[in-house]
Amino acid sequence: MTKPTAVCADRIFDGNRFTEKAALLVDGDTVTGIVKQDSIPSHYTQHANKSPMIVPGFVDLQVNGGGGALLNETPTQEGIATICEAHARFGTTALMPTLITDGPDVRDRALEAGKQAAKAKTAGFLGLHLEGPHLSVPRKGVHVADFIRPMEEQDLSVLLAAQGTFGKSMITIAPENVTIDQVKALVEAGWHVSLGHTDCDAETAFAYFEAGASMATHLFNAMSQMRNREPGLVGAVLTTDKAYCGMIADGYHIANANMRVALHAKQGPGRIFFVTDAMSPTGTDVTEFILGGRQTFRRDGRLALADGTLAGADIDMISMVRKALATLPLSLEEALKMASRYPSEAIGAQSKGWLKPGFDADFLLLNETLCLQSTWIGGTCAHNNNNSN
Numbered sequence: 001m002t003k004p005t006a007v008c009a010d011r012i013f014d015g016n017r018f019t020e021k022a023a024l025l026v027d028g029d030t031v032t033g034i035v036k037q038d039s040i041p042s043h044y045t046q047h048a049n050k051s052p053m054i055v056p057g058f059v060d061l062q063v064n065g066g067g068g069a070l071l072n073e074t075p076t077q078e079g080i081a082t083i084c085e086a087h088a089r090f091g092t093t094a095l096m097p098t099l100i101t102d103g104p105d106v107r108d109r110a111l112e113a114g115k116q117a118a119k120a121k122t123a124g125f126l127g128l129h130l131e132g133p134h135l136s137v138p139r140k141g142v143h144v145a146d147f148i149r150p151m152e153e154q155d156l157s158v159l160l161a162a163q164g165t166f167g168k169s170m171i172t173i174a175p176e177n178v179t180i181d182q183v184k185a186l187v188e189a190g191w192h193v194s195l196g197h198t199d200c201d202a203e204t205a206f207a208y209f210e211a212g213a214s215m216a217t218h219l220f221n222a223m224s225q226m227r228n229r230e231p232g233l234v235g236a237v238l239t240t241d242k243a244y245c246g247m248i249a250d251g252y253h254i255a256n257a258n259m260r261v262a263l264h265a266k267q268g269p270g271r272i273f274f275v276t277d278a279m280s281p282t283g284t285d286v287t288e289f290i291l292g293g294r295q296t297f298r299r300d301g302r303l304a305l306a307d308g309t310l311a312g313a314d315i316d317m318i319s320m321v322r323k324a325l326a327t328l329p330l331s332l333e334e335a336l337k338m339a340s341r342y343p344s345e346a347i348g349a350q351s352k353g354w355l356k357p358g359f360d361a362d363f364l365l366l367n368e369t370l371c372l373q374s375t376w377i378g379g380t381c382a383h384n385n386n387n388s389n
Helices: 077-088 104-119 153-162 180-189 202-211 232-239 256-265 317-327 332-339 341-347
Strands: 005-013 018-027 030-036 051-056 058-063 092-100 127-131 168-173 192-195 244-247 272-274 288-291 294-299 302-305 310-313 363-366 372-377 380-384
Touching: 005 332, 005 363, 058 077, 058 127, 058 317, 058 341, 077 092, 077 104, 077 380, 092 104, 092 372, 104 127, 104 153, 153 180, 180 192, 180 202, 192 202, 202 232, 232 256, 244 341, 272 317, 272 332, 272 341, 317 332, 332 341
Parallel strands: 005 051, 058 092, 092 127, 127 168, 168 192, 244 272
Antiparallel strands: 005 018, 018 030, 051 363, 288 294, 294 302, 302 310, 363 372, 372 380
């Protein structure tokens, strides 16, 4: 939008509450306010389309791929752009392409690709998430065991040097292969450290949260579970107020009862937020792809290796919001926060997740059944689909 513009809707959610019969005011790439439709400033041009609902754009901190591209296979600026474009079709206006466990050469290429994507101001690119390789083999999940290893000084040096060159930075680590001092160094430099793919006990998890780790990766999956006398990472992250955690609410990764328990238990300030853990098939009709040199199959709404090991998720963010509302005790407001505001807070993206004056004009136009009509990133329509379902 080049001129100050008012986009009208029956309801606008600003990240906290709904305003009825309202208009979102946008000047360039920035939100300037929300007003009643009879109070639109005279110098604002009213946008031609009116929507039943406007909400903040979704923020996804764990996206392995989309549009046929997988970051591990295409660690390039072009690969990142393809992933961002694919997820914009489903309401994600800011995401962190995620590199799963791989060799140092692929990591370095991904870090350079992130630098180039940030320089090019790639629409929707928020930063990079490195999920590994410093994980626990017993909790590796779909990650290739041969690449899993301890964090060495050379690894730490590379990460510290890269910090600040590609936007937000997040790394998933296991205490088994990363020391507390290394976590402190990463956090001090600006990395967001998340615990995941680990068998650590709760006492260890609490110590790493004290050292600065501020998240847990895909709650319940690939982590030590809550038992009667050992809470594990699950119990630790649900009871600490220091950490957020991502949750894959696709109907396959976590039982609905467990998600309900987690939502009741974790009341903040650290919150639960949605992640898709999406792979390259998102936005395509492909039924098979290669992950870490292994054939991976897309069947009945899930992605898995031949042995049944889950390999990411076959879901996009708008579908996850709808599924969560259908299966979990969530209000619409809370489900929207879990897809936008909470992940923004978790990663420190202070201009995302809300529609408040001074924030980025990243927003979605939705119909009455929460189907996407259009996606706006920085005040520009990135995707339009009035017939989406």
